[in-house]
Amino acid sequence: MIKVGIVGGTGYTGVELLRLLANHSGVSVEVITSRSEEGVRIDDMYPNLRGHYDLQFTVPDVEALSECEAVFFATPHGVAMKMAPELVERGVKVIDLGADFRIKDLELWSQWYGMEHTSPELAAKAVYGLPEVNREAIKGAQMLACPGCYPTATQLGFLPLIENKLIDHRRLIADVKSGVSGAGRGANIGSLLCESSESMKAYAVAGHRHLPEIKQGLSEAAGRPVGLTFVPHLTPMIRGIHATLYGKLKDPTDGLQELFEARYADEPFVDVMPAGSHPETRSVKGANICRISVFRPQNDDTVVVLSAIDNLVKGAAGQAIQNMNIMFGLDEAEGLKHAGMMP
Ligand SMILES: NC(=O)C1=CN([C@@H]2O[C@H](COP(=O)(O)OP(=O)(O)OC[C@H]3O[C@@H](n4cnc5c(N)ncnc54)[C@H](OP(=O)(O)O)[C@@H]3O)[C@@H](O)[C@H]2O)C=CC1
Numbered sequence: 342m343i344k345v346g347i348v349g350g351t352g353y354t355g356v357e358l359l360r361l362l363a364n365h366s367g368v369s370v371e372v373i374t375s376r377s378e379e380g381v382r383i384d385d386m387y388p389n390l391r392g393h394y395d396l397q398f399t400v401p402d403v404e405a406l407s408e409c410e411a412v413f414f415a416t417p418h419g420v421a422m423k424m425a426p427e428l429v430e431r432g433v434k435v436i437d438l439g440a441d442f443r444i445k446d447l448e449l450w451s452q453w454y455g456m457e458h459t460s461p462e463l464a465a466k467a468v469y470g471l472p473e474v475n476r477e478a479i480k481g482a483q484m485l486a487c488p489g490c491y492p493t494a495t496q497l498g499f500l501p502l503i504e505n506k507l508i509d510h511r512r513l514i515a516d517v518k519s520g521v522s523g524a525g526r527g528a529n530i531g532s533l534l535c536e537s538s539e540s541m542k543a544y545a546v547a548g549h550r551h552l553p554e555i556k557q558g559l560s561e562a563a564g565r566p567v568g569l570t571f572v573p574h575l576t577p578m579i580r581g582i583h584a585t586l587y588g589k590l591k592d593p594t595d596g597l598q599e600l601f602e603a604r605y606a607d608e609p610f611v612d613v614m615p616a617g618s619h620p621e622t623r624s625v626k627g628a629n630i631c632r633i634s635v636f637r638p639q640n641d642d643t644v645v646v647l648s649a650i651d652n653l654v655k656g657a658a659g660q661a662i663q664n665m666n667i668m669f670g671l672d673e674a675e676g677l678k679h680a681g682m683m684p
């Protein structure tokens with residue numbers, strides 16, 4: 342059994358890690374942290390986990406965490422970069438669900454995240470954990486940066502087109518909707534029922550923190566800098582990301598369906614749907630899967646890709662476990678084989 346620790350166990354991605362790891366045959370959760378809920382049993386706070394864990398939340402402590410073989414950080418940005426270096430030095434494999442190690446250009450990271458990066462050496466070694474792109478590097482990673490939720494849905498949707506240079510890389514458009522759990526469990530007015538239900542709005546149109554991350558990934562795939570307009574929206578659902586992606590085809594032809602099917606044929610967690618299908622967020626709810634479909638409306642030169650994930654699963658905790666499985670040489674799908682919840 343691989344001994345696992347989770348820093349930030351009371352948040353939405355932390356409790357999702359616990360839910361998924363409860364069905365993983367190869368790990369044992371030994372440490373779960375929360376500063377505000379110290380001493381509280383996991384199942385007193387999260388009754389869905391009754392019968393699965395005997396643990397109590399403890400305050401984060403590097404000594405206790407370094408007894409683990411893998412430590413997940415399900416914490417706001419700025420936390421992992423302070424604690425991870427010592428853990429890595431002690432041989433622990435660290436998997437960060439936050440944003441500290443995703444962006445390679447640390448000046449750019451500081452501009453978007455409003456703080457100095459305190460761990461540049463480790464950031465240089467960190468591997469970006471999108472298995473559909475980086476599987477080989479992930480196998481040897483000691484410090485793993487899990488992609489953000491919007492970047493996962495957006496990159497997986499655009500990759501086949503970008504890698505094959507089929508669209509104008511300077512004019513990509515990503516119109517992406519998120520459920521409210523994407524904002525985390527912390528109290529904030531925008532997440533209140535009366536503020537977020539029965540309404541929908543765009544936000545951060547001028548610039549969102551996931552913009553540089555998506556551009557970094559797609560630019561690498563394109564072999565040159567891409568131009569992207571990314572507009573996130575808040576929608577009245579708890580879980581889910583739905584991305585509608587637009588590109589201008591250089592040479593409009595048939596074959597996009599086959600191209601997408603071939604690109605993801607060996608990917609256990611990307612489902613290219615039959616031509617003409619429209620993926621729904623509810624079909625991926627609770628499951629570690631990205632459902633994709635591709636269209637060329639009116640046989641014109643615009644390609645439209647639809648990409649749906651659960652922000653807490655393929656967008657966070659599920660992808661983190663997928664990465665852990667790869668890092669430890671386990672079956673990549675262990676603990677992640679269940680279907681989504683419908684309706
Ligand atoms: N929600 C989502 O859909 C997604 C989130 N992410 C990223 O994952 C990370 C976690 O997100 P989410 O679960 O939503 O966040 P939440 O706000 O729901 O939870 C944050 C957790 O971190 C702990 N925490 C907060 N500050 C500190 C600190 N300084 N030191 C140690 N622990 C701390 C909190 O517990 P306590 O304060 O009691 O210690 C809590 O358990 C974030 O970086 C987020 O951006 C990534 C993809 C998707």
Ligand SMILES: CC(=O)N[C@@H](CCC(=O)OP(=O)(O)O)C(=O)O
Nearest residue numbers: 439440489490519520521523524
């Ligand atoms: C709906 C909502 O508020 N979503 C969050 C996504 C946060 C997230 O996942 O951010 P990380 O990059 O830290 O992982 C947002 O727009 O900030």
